[in-house]
Amino acid sequence: MDFTVFAQQIANGLVNGMAYVLIATGLTLVFGVLRIVNFAHGEFYMLGAYITYFIGTLLGLDYIAAAAIAAIVVAGLGIAANKLIFWPLRRDHEFTILLSSLGLALLIANGGELLFGADPKYIESPFADEVLDIGTVTLTEQRVLVFAAAVVALVAVYLFIRYSRFGKMMRATAQNPNGAALTGINIKLVHAYTFALACGLAALSGALVGPTVMIFPTIGNWAVLKGFIVVIMGGLGSVTGALFAGLLLGVIESLGGGYISLGFMEAIGYAMIIAVLLWRPNGLFSTARGLR
Amino acid sequence: QQPPLRIALIGPMSGTGAFEGQLGLEGAQAMAAVINANGGIAGGRKLELLTYDDKGSPEDGVSAAKRAMEQDNVDMIVGGWFSAVALSMKEVTRDKIITVMTSSQHPKVTEEGHKYLFRLNATSAMMSEFYSKAICERIKPKSIAFINVNDDWGRLELENYTKLLTGCGIEVKGHEFYNRTDTDFTTALTKLKSLNADAIYVAAINTSQGATIYRQIKQTGYRGKVIASAGNMNPKLVELSGNSLEQVYSASPFTEDGSAPSLKPWLEQYRKSYKNEPSFIAALGAQAVQAIAFGVEAAGGDPRAYDKIAAALKSQEVPTVMGDLRFSDKGQANQAIHLVQIQKKQIVSVRD
């Protein structure tokens, strides 16, 4: 096929991949750092999208402001979820915590359906229909925004975890909560902040990805699965890994869909994940945990 | 005071099809309200609708049908919004209870012709027969490409239209199938755009997928014509798609400016009760209720006289919001189909 199409497919893949990365960033925090498999992450993504929508349509605020408010509100919800569910369960078996997050996901998704209605909605964004021509490639401004925001969010999170004092406290808490408590770390606060940050990021992804598609109460399912795949494939807790994994997944899906079979697009993505994990069981950028 | 006529309404109330299920439910309920306000049927018998969620899955559809029949002992069943559900449900209800299938277009639903089974929507074949003519004669693209949902209906659409449109000299340049779970279509649309067809035909049932496709067609920079599949145009879709549906054609048995006498009261009732705009799916719901009411009335008011009711429905014209219906011996309705177009964000019927 000709080069224009190829370049366009690569561009599509990169943007979709970046959307995955954006969703995965918050997951990396709770999953990679606190080792909590949070199935409700996708629902916070959904809430982010819906809150942006409602602030836009009901309060008439502009898109950017609505997205920012949504992120803050959902961060607050994340703190509440942590306080009610994840903090009390922190010492229980990982499967128990997983189930609680599954329950929370069901609760938010069904509550959302009840509250927001089953009808799909569309977030009006000034960038959604503005088309940019970059060379032979055509992209909407919204997609460029998704890409740029993901890069910024990712770099910020990376620097935060790696170098900030709080990041160190988060990692310590993840690896040994008792030891962390004995070192003087307020692990309750660490949990709360981590959830706030992760949920805020989830909401932001919802607000940014939202205008490229339609939103409806079950969009979270899709988001959380893609997010997990990216986190695992990148290597637990590795932000750089998530970046590469997300982009790789996006591009492979788009090329696979474009040149092999659209119906098998997802399956091709999964096949790649399987190949990656069999080749590097701990993900692309695993911090190899010694030899077992 | 006679006991009410109890109708089970089985449809997707949650999950991906929840919005379509909701529209159908609203349509049926608005019609039931209209009939009840006019004193019910057969001398004062009121209609009572019981709703069941099939979640769009055959298993839940079967469970719901069993529950309706065995637990709640309903008189009639309305259901079958999705073909897969319709096909499995009919195995449970066949020959036991009057069942009115609604939007499913799968030919197999009425192929065998169970004695108590009726289906309202036109089959794929009936729709394409009409619509392809309109495309050939009115829209007249030189070449066309398809983007269809990957299920029996989507595949059937491609088959029918490829045959019919090639027949009138339109070149079919290619097609793409997308999955029912997809949310982004840029990859497929990039491929289609590169085919440089005169028109893109979109066969999408799901409202949100449809809206995303129409928007993204424009966002890829495609400048040709867009043709929407028959039977899948609704006001919500128009609202969600922004400007990208402007001037787009579709075909539908339902138009708001129809002449059926029951249409106006139903539209009023619907608008009064619900915030959605009346749509084809809602009209199917209304039609199902009307058909049942008509049958019971014609059979003398006994809701369990299934043989009589079935016979009445198959032998007489049933007046509905979309005009008078005639059912075949196998229970297939014969709907009148109209060409519609989106003009200034309104669905208007195109009459010559």
Next chain:
Amino acid sequence: MLKVEGLKVSYGHREAVHNVSLTVEEGELVTLVGSNGAGKTTTLKAISSLLRPSGGTITFDGERIDRMAPHQVIERGLVHVPEGRQLFPDMTVLEHLELGALRGRPGSMGFAERLRWVYDLFPILAERRTQRAGTMSGGQQQLVAFGRGLMANPKCLMLDEPTLGLAPIIVDTLADTIKSLHKSGITVLLVEQRVDLALRLADRAYVLETGRVVMEDSAQTLLADPRIKTAYLGL
């Protein structure tokens, strides 16, 4: 300085520590002696708030601490070097020391000075500052845990089996360190299975059996006590 009165701690339905009372005066070095399962670790965990007591009170510097979170206890200068090291396997030695200093009391020594002090005490930590703790040998890990505790600038140090897994030569160094810490005015509560060593270092000692204090005396007296000799020293 540290006062435990009528402490009770339960795991589920089972009480592991019954009515334990003990005091540690400012500047004292007190040791807790008892065989496996006597409740020594449980007592220390209750003091540092890792476990919630089901009865009794704990005061530190005149302030009730038994309802506080662990980090609040540490902010007051009461630092616990736990049994089983409790390290962060994927973090480096240096990161452990940094974290140790994070919530410690501000003191006369700045961070850099304190770090140098710990490195001087245990040169291996300086040598391995970028190694991940999880890959260190057992004894090396024990030193990391000890160093991390020292970085918090404790007023009172609780040590749970600090010599666990250490080579004899390092045990000596550690004993000297504890002694000099004590001399420099730090209060120490020591749990140690090398009972002879502990009693030689300590001023006073409590003997714990199945969750109860059964003896309490000066360390010297206990060291000479025939019951201690047979039950704990294996003589």
Next chain:
Amino acid sequence: MNPAGQEILSVSNLTRIFGGLTAVRDVTMSVQAGEVVGLIGPNGAGKTTLFNMLGGSLPPSSGSVRFDGTDCTGAPSHVMGQRGVSRTFQITSLFPSLTALDNVRSAAYRTTRAGWGAAILRSAAYRREEEELRRKALEILAFCDLDHRADTLADAMSYGEQRRLEIAIALAAEPRLLLLDEPAAGMNPEEGQRLVEMIRRIRARGVTVLLVEHHMRVVASVCDRLVVLDHGVKIAEGPPAQVLNDPEVIRVYLGREPVDA
């Protein structure tokens, strides 16, 4: 069982490198059947690393390991286990949410035969074996002074008790060679004496023991022979009395700790 005096384990030129660090360098040593050999050395000398290579959980960088006449270099852990090498871990390692009894029963995998099929059919052989296993497990627990804790979850035991449970687990596999990594850690001198007794009785059952330990009283009173490692290199070998008085060993390892050998 091997007749005493025959070589059961021989290690030659074993080396393990981690990145830039040589944890074990060119170690050659052998153990006779029925012996108790002590492996000592400063922290980080490479003792645990050596154990990991003998137990199969860490492949050596070079060199070879022979157990009972067959070459086992780089054989995976479960193969070594099946051949009869059992070990305890320096960092407590047991089955945390099983009871002490079940810990020991699970550990008897190597010595039991009746599997799932037999259990489904409740065959006579199965019932006999289960009965026997239960008796044996209780006996091992009693041997390790843990019979009163049989129904306690491993997780809920104190540190010292967990250490003894680890030994019970290793014994349940009826090993021919037992690798003990600091079994006396967390025990007081009196308990250490009891451990010495226990090791003697283990030896009396015909098990060969390789022991890593920092408690010199334990080492001195139970070992037939000592091997000393420093920075991964073998620096001394011989009977305890001789090795513990070696000035080099005193300099790098013992310091001034009094030893009554």
Next chain:
Amino acid sequence: MNINSNGQTLAIAAGLAALAVLPFLSGNAYLEHLLVLWMLYALLALSLNIVIGYLGELTFGHAAFVGVGAYTSAILSTQFGLPPLLGLPLAALVAASFGLVIGYAALRVVGPQFAILTLGFGAILFTITNHWVDLTRGPMGITDIPPMAIGPLTFTAARETYYLVLALVLATAWLCHALVTSRTGRAFLAVRENAPLAASLGINVFHTKLLGFVAATAIAGIGGAIYAHYIRVITPDIMGVHNVAALIIVVIIGGRGTILGPILGALVYIGLLESLRVAGPLRMVIFAALLTGTVVFLPGGLVSLWQRWRTSRKPEAIQPAAATSYPSAEGGAK
């Protein structure tokens, strides 16, 4: 898990008797249908429990094996006219073969990576089922599947099917009981609790896991086949992630690693969803809230209620205290 105490034997006998007469008490075909669903879920949950409860690994691919079993038997009986009874063992066989191949690849990794691998394999099986229209009829699914039949006995009605699945559930329960009281099952638990230690005791961790995984997939295959012949329609949806989620909920809410847990969990799952119908549109919201609440207040699952009750009467029995059950940082166990 000994059945030696008299009280326990009595309780089991009473439970069995209750299960046997249940359909006669319901007096309503729909309730019998629910009983069948309960048993089907119990069967599938028991099989999933082998992986989640005994091996301690999370799999997101279980529904795919249910689907493989269902499609195998459905295709054999509709396209090749094979009697459904023969379809059962073949469904088990085919599902187990898929389990063997997929397990062989996926069990090289553990924890979340394994979960994602199984998710991936499951998704690929789903996609193939969805697109191989010639074999599976794609998204439209297979209809008109004949009912299960043993000789002259056909299982069209719910009541008969109930007894059939009940028998399978009891057999599987016995299988699981035999497992945990055998050398093999204790190896499963050892691997779950501490794989390195298990290996050092001579247990081949990989083979043990593979055995458990294949056994679980075989039972899932049987469950799927029974399902297909009972509902008589199947679509690729049966392999969907939501079905995996449902099974995981059933196992964990009941009590993972126990036999009663999955059976109870299935009862509560089916029963609760059904009784919440009165709540109308609030149904799923209430269900999710109850689910989340139960997890928070009963982290050990429903069976832990019973354990709690027992420990409150027998104070010597020791439970791990919540306050100290963090796995140690460096410890070999997890």
